[in-house]
Amino acid sequence: MSVKNKIFINLPIILIFSFFLIIGIIIYDDYGISWDEYYHRINGFISLNLIRKILSLDIVFPNLVHSTESFAETAKIYGVIFDLPMAFIEKELAIEDSKNYFLIRHLFNFLIFFTSTIFFYLILRKRFSKKLCVVGLLFLILSPRIFAESFYNMKDLIFLSFFIISIFFAINFLDKSSYKNLFYSTLSCSFVISTKVIGVIVPFVVLVFFIFEMIDDANNLKKNIIKIIIFFVLLVVFTIIFWPYLWNDPFENLLNALKTFSSHPWGGAIFYLGNYVSALNLPWHYPIVWIIVTVPILYLLLFIFGSILIFKTISFRFINLSNKKETNDVWRGNKERMDVIFFLVFYFTLFLVIELNTTLYNGWRHLYFIYPCLIFISIRGLEYLSKYFLSKYLYVLIFLLLFNIGFWMIKNHPYQFVYFNKFAGSTPENNFELDYWGTSNKDVLKFIANIDRRNIIKIYDISNSPYHFSLQLVNKTDRERIEFVRDISKADYMVTNHYYQKDNPVILSNELKKEYKLIKEFKVDKMIINSIYKIN
Numbered sequence: 001m002s003v004k005n006k007i008f009i010n011l012p013i014i015l016i017f018s019f020f021l022i023i024g025i026i027i028y029d030d031y032g033i034s035w036d037e038y039y040h041r042i043n044g045f046i047s048l049n050l051i052r053k054i055l056s057l058d059i060v061f062p063n064l065v066h067s068t069e070s071f072a073e074t075a076k077i078y079g080v081i082f083d084l085p086m087a088f089i090e091k092e093l094a095i096e097d098s099k100n101y102f103l104i105r106h107l108f109n110f111l112i113f114f115t116s117t118i119f120f121y122l123i124l125r126k127r128f129s130k131k132l133c134v135v136g137l138l139f140l141i142l143s144p145r146i147f148a149e150s151f152y153n154m155k156d157l158i159f160l161s162f163f164i165i166s167i168f169f170a171i172n173f174l175d176k177s178s179y180k181n182l183f184y185s186t187l188s189c190s191f192v193i194s195t196k197v198i199g200v201i202v203p204f205v206v207l208v209f210f211i212f213e214m215i216d217d218a219n220n221l222k223k224n225i226i227k228i229i230i231f232f233v234l235l236v237v238f239t240i241i242f243w244p245y246l247w248n249d250p251f252e253n254l255l256n257a258l259k260t261f262s263s264h265p266w267g268g269a270i271f272y273l274g275n276y277v278s279a280l281n282l283p284w285h286y287p288i289v290w291i292i293v294t295v296p297i298l299y300l301l302l303f304i305f306g307s308i309l310i311f312k313t314i315s316f317r318f319i320n321l322s323n324k325k326e327t328n329d330v331w332r333g334n335k336e337r338m339d340v341i342f343f344l345v346f347y348f349t350l351f352l353v354i355e356l357n358t359t360l361y362n363g364w365r366h367l368y369f370i371y372p373c374l375i376f377i378s379i380r381g382l383e384y385l386s387k388y389f390l391s392k393y394l395y396v397l398i399f400l401l402l403f404n405i406g407f408w409m410i411k412n413h414p415y416q417f418v419y420f421n422k423f424a425g426s427t428p429e430n431n432f433e434l435d436y437w438g439t440s441n442k443d444v445l446k447f448i449a450n451i452d453r454r455n456i457i458k459i460y461d462i463s464n465s466p467y468h469f470s471l472q473l474v475n476k477t478d479r480e481r482i483e484f485v486r487d488i489s490k491a492d493y494m495v496t497n498h499y500y501q502k503d504n505p506v507i508l509s510n511e512l513k514k515e516y517k518l519i520k521e522f523k524v525d526k527m528i529i530n531s532i533y534k535i536n
Helices: 003-009 011-030 035-055 068-074 083-092 098-125 130-141 144-149 156-175 179-193 197-216 218-242 250-262 286-294 297-319 333-355 365-388 391-411 441-451 467-473 505-515
Strands: 269-272 275-278 457-461 482-484 493-496 517-524 527-534
Touching: 011 098, 011 130, 035 083, 035 098, 035 467, 083 098, 098 130, 098 156, 098 365, 098 467, 130 365, 130 391, 144 156, 144 365, 144 391, 156 179, 156 197, 156 333, 156 365, 179 197, 179 218, 197 218, 197 250, 197 333, 218 250, 269 286, 286 333, 286 365, 297 333, 297 365, 297 391, 333 365, 365 391, 441 457, 441 467, 441 482, 441 493, 441 517, 441 527, 467 482, 493 505, 505 527
Parallel strands: 457 482, 457 493
Antiparallel strands: 269 275, 493 527, 517 527
16 A cells, blocks of 8 residues: 555544644643642652752752652652653743743643543554544543543543553553563553552553463463563562652552552542532442543443443353363453453442542542543444444434534533533532632633732632632733732632532522622533622
8 A cells, every 4th residue: 555545544543633732732721720730740849859869969949848758648649750750841941930830731731641542542443443443532532521631630631641551552562472562561551650559450451361361371371471570570660760759668658559549538528419428438329420420421322332242242251161262261362352451440440449438539530541441342332333233324423423522612611621411410510519620710810810900909719729729820910919818808809619618509609699799600501610709
């Protein structure tokens, strides 16, 4: 096939990736700042200072001197594989304005996610036709909450991105156990573990499926046992190198990280199904309900169908296992093994989180990393349907639905993070938290600064949302004019993003309108995500 023909065949993919990249670069500065970004930046510089101390290098950031004890406490679950390089870049580029050093983090956050979408497409290409791969790629990109958080969620979206990349190399290693694939797999696995300790799932998958092969064929034991040993030795070495928290006591600290992950001690209250519930005692269905109400319905329906297909195949093969060569395996070939991997990762992770009563909050963002598994399984369901139904009309319907999702994302930019599907009902705000990270706060502060040109503007925040973080993304001249006060009688404006840990947000919003003069409401699908009231 000529180069010209290859380019023509791959043109849709080239256009999708190019358009996605350009859009991301254009809009990365539209998003606000989440609570955690400030602390991620601190962790990066703490790690940088630790390296400075060990290597006797003068790279300390003068305005961010923190103890290594503080670093150890805040990095038990989250590594600094993203934060450390970003701290180094900030230092090397001498970025001093808070707006600039947070925006550059947003850009790199997106670029890492963009890179992971390429690897996700490559994963799909190992299993499905090009047409299905395009659909799967669009499913991932046109996921409103994932799209928005790819710019500022430096925990869960960075982890999701490295998880995709590590799964790609793990599958390559399982398909062909060469030393090159071994090296790339251990390197990518160490990256994902150094982002969140739960990343140990990926090397666990590698180990389990190699064990299955060894049980099936004794020759595989002799062939692969040395490679598996090398795999885990390199994995330990790379993980320690990329995670400074482990340097002092690698194994003890790794165990502490696993323990902290399974019972993260955050005791705040969560607004869920119309009531406040302790994050330490959430009902078992919390993550399941959040997945059901925030993933586009098309993806969910195909996922359910794909899950049934894969479960049926696994069950049938398992029941009919025998010593006969043709019926002695649960999967047949690398493609079916991929089905099993993604099926088990999704459902086993969900089961583990529920069984261990792992602390969750802010929706299901802690489980975003299993979202690619959901999409993979949904494409498996679509593959089956396209064989037995009018494929042409089915794809037309799917692209119309995808267009509708894309239109919603454009219409509600940059607040795609408040997406709910029809399963959430007509008033999701009565049952679920909306802007729990306060990323819309930046636009509130900019709005106030634009309508009020006084030298000092005093603002009172009634919600549990730290607007002072968002102030760091406001232009420096306006930033210096805004002052936060703790006494409402001294304030010019009262603001709230309706994130509380008490009081029903809808009822409280109605009460505030009766008592104070409403200046502006920021809405998504009639849901109020932020409000400004005039006080004096």
